[in-house]
Amino acid sequence: MRLVTAVIKPFKLDDVKVALESFGVQGLTISEVQGYGRQKGHTEVYRGAEYTVDFVPKIRVEVLVADDDAEDVITLIVKAAQTGKIGDGKVWSVPVDTVVRVRTGERGAEAL
Amino acid sequence: MPELNSGDTAWVLASSALVLFMTPGLAFFYGGMVRAKAVLNMLMMSFLCIALVSILWVLYGYSLSFGPDAYGGLIGNLDYVGLKDTIGQLSGSIPVLVFSAFQLMFAIITPALISGAIADRAKFGAWALFAGLWVTIVYFPVAHWVFAFGGAGHNDGGGWIADRLNAFDFAGGTAVHINAGAAALALAIVLGKRKGWPREQMKPHNLPLVLLGAGMLWFGWFGFNAGSALAANDTAALAFVNTQVATAAAALAWIIVEKLRDGHSTTLGIASGAVAGLVGITPACAYLNPLGSIALGLVCGAVCAYAVGLKFRFGFDDSLDVVGVHLVGGIAGSLLVGVLCTHIATATGGVDGLLYGGGFSQLLKQLVAVLAVGGYSFVVSWILGTIIDKTVGFRISEEDEVSGVDLASHAETAYEFANLGGTLGGAARALSLSAPASDSQTTQKVDA
Numbered sequence: 001m002r003l004v005t006a007v008i009k010p011f012k013l014d015d016v017k018v019a020l021e022s023f024g025v026q027g028l029t030i031s032e033v034q035g036y037g038r039q040k041g042h043t044e045v046y047r048g049a050e051y052t053v054d055f056v057p058k059i060r061v062e063v064l065v066a067d068d069d070a071e072d073v074i075t076l077i078v079k080a081a082q083t084g085k086i087g088d089g090k091v092w093s094v095p096v097d098t099v100v101r102v103r104t105g106e107r108g109a110e111a112l
Numbered sequence: 113m114p115e116l117n118s119g120d121t122a123w124v125l126a127s128s129a130l131v132l133f134m135t136p137g138l139a140f141f142y143g144g145m146v147r148a149k150a151v152l153n154m155l156m157m158s159f160l161c162i163a164l165v166s167i168l169w170v171l172y173g174y175s176l177s178f179g180p181d182a183y184g185g186l187i188g189n190l191d192y193v194g195l196k197d198t199i200g201q202l203s204g205s206i207p208v209l210v211f212s213a214f215q216l217m218f219a220i221i222t223p224a225l226i227s228g229a230i231a232d233r234a235k236f237g238a239w240a241l242f243a244g245l246w247v248t249i250v251y252f253p254v255a256h257w258v259f260a261f262g263g264a265g266h267n268d269g270g271g272w273i274a275d276r277l278n279a280f281d282f283a284g285g286t287a288v289h290i291n292a293g294a295a296a297l298a299l300a301i302v303l304g305k306r307k308g309w310p311r312e313q314m315k316p317h318n319l320p321l322v323l324l325g326a327g328m329l330w331f332g333w334f335g336f337n338a339g340s341a342l343a344a345n346d347t348a349a350l351a352f353v354n355t356q357v358a359t360a361a362a363a364l365a366w367i368i369v370e371k372l373r374d375g376h377s378t379t380l381g382i383a384s385g386a387v388a389g390l391v392g393i394t395p396a397c398a399y400l401n402p403l404g405s406i407a408l409g410l411v412c413g414a415v416c417a418y419a420v421g422l423k424f425r426f427g428f429d430d431s432l433d434v435v436g437v438h439l440v441g442g443i444a445g446s447l448l449v450g451v452l453c454t455h456i457a458t459a460t461g462g463v464d465g466l467l468y469g470g471g472f473s474q475l476l477k478q479l480v481a482v483l484a485v486g487g488y489s490f491v492v493s494w495i496l497g498t499i500i501d502k503t504v505g506f507r508i509s510e511e512d513e514v515s516g517v518d519l520a521s522h523a524e525t526a527y528e529f530a531n532l533g534g535t536l537g538g539a540a541r542a543l544s545l546s547a548p549a550s551d552s553q554t555t556q557k558v559d560a
Binding site (some may be wrong): 044045046047049050051052112 | 433
């Protein structure tokens with residue numbers, strides 16, 4: 001099993017969710033996060049005084065998938081979240097040892 | 113024998129309510145500009161002025177301001193302590209109590225204006241002490257200087273600026289705005305900079321609140337300016353129109369300066385420009401024609417848009433630009449009266465300003481009034497602030513300043529970030545570095 005994590009532009013969340021649902025992903029977790037990559041932050045001006053805002057709002061999507069699905073899911077997320085402009089975000093995956101469904105105690109692939 | 117005029121009385125009654133409405137407006141205007149951890153304290157400083165000054169006004173404030181002159185046009189006597197001998201009496205064509213209520217609202221908002229200079233870091237008790245003492249030894253006498261006209265039916269000796277110098281200050285460019293602005297500069301110096309200023313980012317936490325407050329101020333200001341005619345007449349009409357166009361012009365001027373200088377026109381800019389215009393037209397509204405008012409508004413909006421940068425150059429943390437907007441705008445407006453006033457406006461009594469061939473005489477009178485009020489207010493406010501700072505202490509502790517004056521002084525927080533999660537929760541944690549999680553906040557020691 002793998003955990004696929006994507007940090008994307010907030011307005012792309014719906015596209016990503018629809019793409020994952022159509023692929024058959026059963027569940028996902030999102031959180032509002034802030035950060036920056038190569039695009040850095042932006043500048044705001046209040047009464048002539050400049051403020052540098054380092055961290056830009058992003059959405060982090062986390063989804064647990066079977067090993068064989070990981071590449072497909074990553075490709076899908078990238079396709080759905082891409083605008084081609086700077087600040088589109090990143091997607092990565094890491095191996096996962098154990099997954100347990102809390103309600104039933106099922107483990108491993110059955111718990112996905 | 114003067115008679116009560118019901119139209120005049122109705123207008124001044126309504127104006128009094130309009131002017132009272134400005135103080136909550138100011139509270140929101142200021143409150144939106146501070147950080148989320150200090151907005152309640154900002155609102156509270158203004159609301160305290162409403163409560164405190166109203167009582168002091170009845171006890172002795174009205175008498176010191178508008179009682180018969182005690183000495184040299186400097187202060188009223190104690191004839192009207194407790195509003196004695198005012199019930200059933202007339203001042204011009206309106207009841208003395210209506211005049212007194214109207215003037216009370218000015219006495220309320222003037223100290224409230226000062227609070228913007230000391231955002232995030234003042235002890236609430238020290239502020240209450242300052243506000244009460246400041247109106248007593250600064251505002252009440254200065255209101256007497258500027259607003260107490262002798263022979264107006266309710267007293268028989270006026271203030272020196274109103275009656276002897278004959279400087280024009282229709283609604284309080286000197287008595288309210290220069291007065292509050294100079295006091296704000298003094299307090300910003302006495303209290304010192306906020307921890308981290310100007311290196312740390314302290315941007316406004318809620319610009320919609322700022323615009324809401326600016327809108328309330330603009331609305332209420334018609335009472336402030338047109339109500340100062342103390343009658344429903346031509347002068348009130350002129351003041352009303354001039355207030356509108358000067359404010360509009362100043363708002364435009366500010367956002368044009370921003371567009372040229374910073375690249376964008378901002379909501380904070382249009383709100384600030386409007387307030388700068390309202391401040392500038394306050395002394396002038398009954399003495400200019402509408403075109404002159406547009407010119408005054410353009411100048412005040414542009415000048416103040418630059419003046420708010422002075423604090424960075426000179427290194428005083430006038431947090432919400434009370435100096436840049438009220439002191440500078442008040443000075444600009446008060447001096448421009450001497451340039452732009454015209455005999456066409458009946459309130460001038462036939463005086464023309466520099467632009468209309470009246471020479472420098474009115475401008476010089478304006479300058480004297482500006483220097484007298486600004487100088488008196490700065491010096492006394494600095495002394496008063498310093499005494500409070502050295503005795504009871506004016507600033508909250510550094511730890512309280514970091515976790516937020518709202519929590520430290522009022523045991524409240526304006527927004528419940530903890531339940532929102534995500535970005536806002538993170539921002540809240542970042543805002544209050546040393547603040548404990550919400551469950552233990554209930555046991556946080558509260559600064560009395």
